[in-house]
Amino acid sequence: MISQQIRAIAPEQDPLRMGMGWTEEDLSKPQIMVESTFGDSHPGSAHLLELVEDVVRTVAQAGGKAARYFATDICDGMAQGHDGMNYSLVSRDMIAGMIELHAGATPFDGGVFISSCDKAVPAHLMGIGRVNMPSILVTGGVMDAGPDLLTLEQIGIYAAQCARGEITEEKLQWYKQHACPSCGACSFMGTASTMQVMGEALGLMLPGTALLPATSEALRDAAVRAGRQVMTLAAMNLRPRDIVTPESFENAVMVHAAISGSTNSLLHIPAIAREFGIELDAEMFDRLHRGAHYLLDIRPAGRWPAQYFTYAGGVPRVMEQIKHVLHLDVMTVTGKTLGENLEDLKRSGFYDRSDETCRRLGLSWQDVIRPYGDALGKDGAIAILKGNLAPDGAVIKHTACPKEMFTAVLRARPFDCEEDALNAVLRHDIQAGDAVFIRYEGPKGSGMPEMFYTSEAISSDPQLGRSIALITDGRFSGASTGPSIGHVSPEAAEGGPIALVEEDDLILIDIPARRLEIVGVQGERKTPQEMEQILAVRRAQWHKRPSRYHHGVLKWFSDRAGSPMKGGSME
DSSP states (O other): OHHHHHHHHOTTHHHHHHTTTOOHHHHTSOEEEEEEOOSTTSTTTTTHHHHHHHHHHHHHHTTOEEEEEEOOOOOTTTTTTSGGGGGHHHHHHHHHHHHHHHHHHSOOSEEEEEEOSTTHHHHHHHHHHHHOSSEEEEEOOBOOOOGGGOOTHHHHHHHHHHHTTSSOHHHHHHHHHHSOOSSSBOSSSSHHHHHHHHHHHTTOSOTTOTTOBTTSHHHHHHHHHHHHHHHHHHHHTOOHHHHOOHHHHHHHHHHHHHHTOOTTHHHHHHHHHHHTTOOOOHHHHHHHHTTOOBOBOBTTTSSBOTHHHHHTTHHHHHHHHTGGGSOTTOBOTTSSBHHHHHHHHHHHTHHHHHHHHHHHTTOOGGGTBOOGGGOSBSSOSEEEEEETTEEEEEEEEGGGSOGGGSEEEEEEEEESSHHHHHHHHHTTOOOTTEEEEEOSOSHHHHSOOBOHHHHHHHHTSTTGGGTOEEEESSBOOTTOOSSEEEEEESOGGGTOGGGGOOTTOEEEEETTTTEEEEEEETTEEOOHHHHHHHHHHHHHHOOOOOOSOOSHHHHHHHHHBOOGGGTOOBO
8 A cells, every 4th residue: 555655665654653642553554544624613614523533433443544634614604794705715725735735745545535515525525536545525414404494594685684674683683593503514505515415426425425414323424434435445446536537527417407506516516527637617517407307495496404405315316316317337435336326225225214204304305305207497507608798608596596587688787896786785776677797706806705795685685686687707605596697707807808897788698598798888789790899999998907915825816716617726
């Protein structure tokens, strides 16, 4: 094994390890890195140390020696409303870099990676692909819902209602004090939950272990089983790049369509694929989502908190419903194919146990995960829009968009930062028929923060939520709903057309035709040729803005970040 090869050429390694309590016998065992985002940073990571210890103990019982490594993630929820959100996306690349540093400086024979949330799970998947040692992912599950199934994504709506005087400050405080009753990822199909599902869909997790309730014994059992399985993977020398193929990513995108996953997956999945030596583009998402059946009745687009996803059978149940469109011959960390895993689950009573859980709650699994023939929708969840406003593409989660906004011509109201746009919405300066632009918020502009508060202020307004659009080169929370179009590329900081939009330009949104166009000026329609000439004049007058950042990781990231449509990762 690689650990023993390194011992032979690095004589200092043995005494240094013995200095932290390793025995002479430990030195010759298979060595496993247990990397987690444990820390008191947020509920998705605060409980991970007990899973780390479960893995460490199980590895020892299986004849190996584990070493604990940590690179704590940050929380998008805690970073909301201030410049802390600008650090969110860059944290993904930094954590992946720390995994490379940890595994590269001291090579191990295998790794178990433990994380829960928005940037941590994609960072771990990126790191797994980059270091390419036998690895398995364990995710930290999902938090319980609060009273009356209260979940965190509702807080933004209640805060906007309070700001407009529609509910009292006391009522808002009650919601805030009861929305997060336990550790785990937030209990809706936001980015954290989506990326846990993607880890399993890619074949890098044990079947049925994504989005387990964080307070359950089933999660502790998943960590124990992962500790045993990583020893098997190390003995087999079965590496992530032997497992994950282009077909694995196609499976993940089909599952993404079935669950109406977060739009942020279009940042993370291409970035993960690059670490596996696979190039994906946004068109693949659009192609695979077209005609895909959307099955999951989970918030924010559906009725139930995310913990109900596991009760109904989780990723395996979804895969059973869309099995005819999946590549069942792909390899997984079990050492078996996806098809073999699904058959093993049937024989093990996995679905019987799920059905019994649902019965205790007064539900059937079909109330949460629709059968393929009774889908909630039949055109996936994501659309890639293109046109003279977004030559490289933009993203909309059309399952969260009112049908009346699928085709619309709106008046442009451009803002160069989120704060100005949010204030305009709260002051009621935004009217029905407006297209609110928030620009210079892409990866190079400001680190690509979420436009969560503005999107929530719009979607919580009964009139605005069905009559205007929010368009940005930034991104949205996985909890966002309404007519929200993000990742507009090229971004404004690169001189993309979004930087050229002026007040009262006419903006065409056509989701069925996948179009996003500037079609008029000062409220007057123009021909495509006329618009091309007008934009050429504006482009000649546009001046690149100085970078917002002059030192530190945000400067590093903004100088090197790629296009949002290619994952926004550092190049």
